[in-house]
Amino acid sequence: MNKYTDATEEEINTAMQAAWDAFNVYRKYSLKRRADFMRSIAAEMEIIRNKVIPVAMEETHLPEPRLQSEFTRTIFQLNSYADYCEQGVWLDARIDTAIPARNPPKPDLRKTLVPLGPVVVFGASNFPFAYSTAGGDTACAFAAGCPVIVKAHPAHAETSELVAAAINKATKKSNLPTGIFTHIHGAGFETGKTLVMHPYTKAVGFTGSYTGGKALFDMANQRKEPIPVFAEMGSINPVYLLPEKLQQSAADIARQYAASVTLSVGQFCTNPGLIIGIDGDGLQQFITALGNEIKNIMPSPMLHPGIAKAFAVNRTKALTQSGVNTIAVASATAKENDGIPTIASATAAAFLNNHVLHQEVFGPYSIVIRCKDADEMQLIVQHIEGQLTSTVIGTGNDIELYKTLVDNIELTCGRLIFNGVPTGVEVCLSMQHGGPFPATTDARFTSVGADGIKRFARPVSYQNCPDIFLPEELKNENPLDIWRTVNNELTRDGVEV
């Protein structure tokens, strides 16, 4: 599939030892030096933009505008997480000063976050830049103070090599030990396993399939020393269409969703694979309009033949389930490895009775579920698995009338969208890209936004530690000028002792 050979166990051992040695240097770096390193990677990335994008186009079949914007997003992630890293508020610095006169005397206690150690990152096939080599997981790990070992996704190994070279340049310019970043190839299962099981590996970041993510999670828990795995394993991102809104704007919503379902050939973890409405004129209009839109959308090449084959198999499997009707298929002729835009439909009863219909069909596919009434829609919410996102399409009246339903939808997802589409994941502090299992392995963390840093750090308390030995963020005078919680109050003031 690619010209790179799988890393041997010996090569992995060498890389992990180098990562561990680099960890002991890098973890003591100031926030500013970490941030500067990340900005330096961003700068090196900008330099290779015109060289790497054609390679990525070749490897992933994604069109240039999409890759350009993903590349820009990747650089934005590095720079904005660097800024957030430097601001230091994420350290949640805490200071409780001593009360020697209390009985028993209260000690001086101060708490900050320290990095976990080397982080293994698995590149995602559908985001060759933003969730791969220099992507969100890597940026978060560097901000936390952790070295990174990336296992390149074999479907875009050459793209990954070029990005890795940019990181290595930044490493050199920043005078960091080379072990801070290692790039490893491995088309087989064994490479990933060896990496996750290595005693120097202290955390894992993964974006990909349920099968892949769950296997890594299980391995990590079976280690002698279990380690945290944040695996983002996709989702079918239910969209709940409420009646009044549907009555008002069926055609507009259909147009919006035809675009969302087929964006990047449906290869987004936030693709709306499930649309749920209550039977009636509005829903019927929506289905007809959505079908008409989908027929006119061109089939396009998927990321790689493996994904195209999986789409074909899963699409056929879904369409041939009992009670499933095919509503519309793109009318243009598809070429080999193309994803064919497809809309199906089924009743709520069929959906509730058949787990196959709950499974992600990764690609430009969505199924519309027709409920008899609001109670059936409520039943679907109660039986839906954990999701990255859920979307409510409704007027103010709808949302008020269906308040309990919306409240229950909240239980099932990490992000709740009103009157929009789930595709498009903003990089900002308010973003939660995570969600209850099986969307991710730990709903308490996010992989988009600078809050993702917290996956790779842990608190340490210092008790009666002399000021001179405290980390900068905990010193009396607050030399970093960061927000800290001192004796239960947020402040940027120094501490008088």
Added chain:
Amino acid sequence: MNKYTDATEEEINTAMQAAWDAFNVYRKYSLKRRADFMRSIAAEMEIIRNKVIPVAMEETHLPEPRLQSEFTRTIFQLNSYADYCEQGVWLDARIDTAIPARNPPKPDLRKTLVPLGPVVVFGASNFPFAYSTAGGDTACAFAAGCPVIVKAHPAHAETSELVAAAINKATKKSNLPTGIFTHIHGAGFETGKTLVMHPYTKAVGFTGSYTGGKALFDMANQRKEPIPVFAEMGSINPVYLLPEKLQQSAADIARQYAASVTLSVGQFCTNPGLIIGIDGDGLQQFITALGNEIKNIMPSPMLHPGIAKAFAVNRTKALTQSGVNTIAVASATAKENDGIPTIASATAAAFLNNHVLHQEVFGPYSIVIRCKDADEMQLIVQHIEGQLTSTVIGTGNDIELYKTLVDNIELTCGRLIFNGVPTGVEVCLSMQHGGPFPATTDARFTSVGADGIKRFARPVSYQNCPDIFLPEELKNENPLDIWRTVNNELTRDGVEV
């Protein structure tokens, strides 16, 4: 062992259904109502103080002053976590306002924390109040918005019943559904397993042995839907004695440690079970002084016969390992089920070669490790397992000279103490009571201090949500007057849109 029978599977199913129903009510309560409920529990606890303490004395053999202070601590936890819950800063509320003119338009995104769901709490044998029925885990879960199902520790089932009754009174007075709190007995393994495997259980809090905690962690990961388990599984809490300080104050340190090793018959998870020094006059003086102190400390009854038996077995096992010398044993005659204060010693080489010596001997026991030199001490740090605490006893000069050693110690623990003892765990925001595996199952969380709330909550983002449907903490006008991060800046100001 006690008069209560194990809960049947049917009883557990009923309790979990009630907890789920209560969750759907309680999770929508305001922070103030949650806090008031917690304060109401604290008030009901105060009422039963004089009734429950004699029962706890009978069940645990802990002396009255210790139980009185633990009881006071438990009430303090409930009240102080309630205050913190109400302040709302723990929600990490985030607001990024929309930029409609951007291409593509930036949506309005807002993030807060929502509760995970029903939490199963396993009472600890050594803290009948502070880490049992109305203890830290229960208080954190209530603050997070979660119902609690407590499995009483069989060794203090009657104490637990009385505390549960106080919680039930507070539930009634607060007009909460009874399912918000359920008290279950179960001496056998099956009760715990049924609770952890129940689909409505969404998180677990545990304080106890490695065997117990690891079994729950494994079960939870093998569920169809894995759930987070925070198990605090104890630790041997290494104490590193540095040379200059030892030369100056061997006798004082010995006195301090004789008290710490034997406090509450050594039945603390932060008991200093391992003391490490470099051979020389100072260390010899320390060992002699510590031995003399220990001889004069009275053997005392342990929590229950099971713990006393385990102590006897583990103590004998440790003392009979190759290279281990018994330094001192309490000279008074011990009664049945007494813990006998004991100090042993071994060389670093013996310690490094024998994993048995790394294992916790739960009770009034500590082993002093004699290193030939600083390199050997460094080697011990490299081979030590994850710990709740580590302690450095040293002068300013010592700590400067041994800076790398201290830096490496930090990698192994959750709390780093200077010139003190690890026993005594302050309840405050700067406390980290956690640490790398096997001290706990997830070093990123704490079980002491209000930060423990975060174990039981997860972020949810709301995208383009109408203000009227947003949770209070995310509404434009900031009606709760809490600290929020608005467009990357911490502020208590409202948002103008």
